[in-house]
Amino acid sequence: MKKARLGEVLLESGDVLHDVEVAYQTYGTYDPDRGNAILVCHALTGTAYAVTDEEQEGWWDGLIGPGKPVDTNKYFVICSNVLGGCYGTTGPASINPRTNRPYGSSFPVVTVRDMVRTQRKLIAELGIDHLYAVIGGSMGGMQVYEWMVEYPDLFDLAVPIATCARMSAVGIAYNDVGRQAICSDPEWKNGDYYPGEGPRQGLSIARMVGMLTYRTTELFEERFGRNMREQVDNPLTGSVFQIESYLRYQGEKLVNRFDANSYLHLMKAMDTHDIGRGRGGIHEAISRVRARVLAIGIQNDLIYPVDHQREMVEIMQQNGVEVEFHTIDSIYGHDAFLVDFHKIAPLITPYFA
Numbered sequence: 540m541k542k543a544r545l546g547e548v549l550l551e552s553g554d555v556l557h558d559v560e561v562a563y564q565t566y567g568t569y570d571p572d573r574g575n576a577i578l579v580c581h582a583l584t585g586t587a588y589a590v591t592d593e594e595q596e597g598w599w600d601g602l603i604g605p606g607k608p609v610d611t612n613k614y615f616v617i618c619s620n621v622l623g624g625c626y627g628t629t630g631p632a633s634i635n636p637r638t639n640r641p642y643g644s645s646f647p648v649v650t651v652r653d654m655v656r657t658q659r660k661l662i663a664e665l666g667i668d669h670l671y672a673v674i675g676g677s678m679g680g681m682q683v684y685e686w687m688v689e690y691p692d693l694f695d696l697a698v699p700i701a702t703c704a705r706m707s708a709v710g711i712a713y714n715d716v717g718r719q720a721i722c723s724d725p726e727w728k729n730g731d732y733y734p735g736e737g738p739r740q741g742l743s744i745a746r747m748v749g750m751l752t753y754r755t756t757e758l759f760e761e762r763f764g765r766n767m768r769e770q771v772d773n774p775l776t777g778s779v780f781q782i783e784s785y786l787r788y789q790g791e792k793l794v795n796r797f798d799a800n801s802y803l804h805l806m807k808a809m810d811t812h813d814i815g816r817g818r819g820g821i822h823e824a825i826s827r828v829r830a831r832v833l834a835i836g837i838q839n840d841l842i843y844p845v846d847h848q849r850e851m852v853e854i855m856q857q858n859g860v861e862v863e864f865h866t867i868d869s870i871y872g873h874d875a876f877l878v879d880f881h882k883i884a885p886l887i888t889p890y891f892a
Contacts (some may be wrong), residue, residue, distance in 0.1 A: 562627025
């Protein structure tokens, strides 16, 4: 894992984070004469490891790597852990240089815009003054939209996938159920649980709620239906059905690799995401876009309805933006951007050939 020290970061709120560190990975070789740098933005619980290497498995191996649609033999790919995360970038579990203790409850609210401004500082630190493309899905796609508006002249191509330019009411609602699960766990302790394990049960439940929004009814019916487990410790409270067991497994799996405070901060960043905030509204914000845009939506995406991206595409077209829009159908729903690479690859390959 590579680390960059970026010094002070001024947040939208007016708060200042000091001695900010950003964890990042790069793949391929940078060639400034070719302008081959690409920034990849990760989703809610993602990491800087977009591509599998000797350290860790990558989450977008199906699209990025040698000989793949985003070919690292041709392109220099950068992926950083977001501000507020828990995989090496400054976040709630990091040590506050002013107190020498973990930030915990004192960590300020961060926004998607704050994440993008921090990424911009990282790109400058790496000596890159122009990107070929910025690409990402879900929360990563939110970052792409912010890049499109905040830094319209610093890159040529934007690829927002399964995402939105502003969070929907239903998305905020689902996030709040997860938030309440975490904050209702007595082990949360108002965010000051370090060095303890924190609200494991609450975070697990939050993840279970999330999983219901990431997949589709069709997938759950096909995979689990009403199939029951062979052995159940308690038929009233135990996992009687296989779908229950699956959701509990997914919850426990996240608890073992993610920090609850980071989960809260990143969900709030998603809730407040709105590229029109402070810019005169969505239409005015979209009028700033200069990059070519390839937007990809998922027809049965529960949390990011495809009609929202279609609306953004129409606004871009009205403003003369060169934009192409595609939708895909997938039984995986929202998670298709992490699973159905064979459907996404043909759409993005022409832009990276």
